[in-house]
Amino acid sequence: NAGVTQTPKFRVLKTGQSMTLLCAQDMNHEYMYWYRQDPGMGLRLIHYSVGEGTTAKGEVPDGYNVSRLKKQNFLLGLESAAPSQTSVYFCAVGRAGERYNEQFFGPGTRLTVL
Amino acid sequence: AQSVTQLGSHVSVSEGALVLLRCNYSSSVPPYLFWYVQYPNQGLQLLLKYTSAATLVKGINGFEAEFKKSETSFHLTKPSAHMSDAAEYFCAVRDTGRRALTFGSGTRLQVQP
DSSP, rough: OOOEEEEEEEEEEEETTOEEEEEEEEEEEEEEEEEEOOOTSOOEEEEEEEETEEEOOOOOOOOOOEEOTTTTTEEEEESSOOGGOEEEEEEEEEEETOOOOOOOEOOEEEEEEE | EEEEEEOOSEEEEESSSSSSEEEEEEEEOOOOOOEEOOOOOSEEEEEEOOOOSSEEEEGGOOOEEEETTTTTTEEESSSSSSGGGOOEEEEEEEETTTEEEEEOOOOEEEEOO
C-alpha cells in the first residue's frame, strides 16, 4: 500500500524543454491536486481534479497543463520550462463527499530549470 | 475567499520548552483548519484538523491546537519541545470554492539542545 507516489523525484531541465510529472495513488480517492512549494510562499495550488476526465485551474496554472485519464493517475505537464518553474512539486489526494477536504501528500518532485 | 496567515517564518526554542506556532485565519464561512508538518526532504504529514466538533484539537506527537473564533486563531502548541520536532509547519484552511486547501507561508521550527 504505497499511498501517493510521484515520479520522478528529481529532475533538471533546460529552459524550453518539456516534461511530465506523474502522480499515482492506490487510495481510491476521487480528488487529486498539484501544488508547488517555494520558499516563504507555502504551497500554491496549480491544478486539481475532482474525478476521472475532469480538471480545473488553481491559483497558479499558467505554464502548466494536466490530465486525469485514469482515476489513479494525475499528470502535470510543462510544455516549455522556464526558470520561474524551479520549485518542489507536490501531489495530493482527497476523498469526495468529505466536508473538510483532508488531503494526503506525496513525497514531492524537486525540479530545477536552468 | 479563505486565507491563513502564519506569524513568524522562523521560531527557535530550547529542548523541553513550550512550542507556540501562530496561525490566524480569514473566512466568510465556518472554517475547516489544518496543521501539517514537513520534515526535511519529505512530503506533508497531517498533524491535526479542526472540523467544528471540538475547539481544542489533539494531534499526533503531542501537538494540540485551539480554535478561537473571537480571535480568528488556530495556534499550534506543544508543552515540551523535542529535537525531533524540528521541521516546517504549515497552517491551512479549506478553500470551499475549489475543494482544495489554502496554505500559510509556513513556520520553520528550530529546537536547540
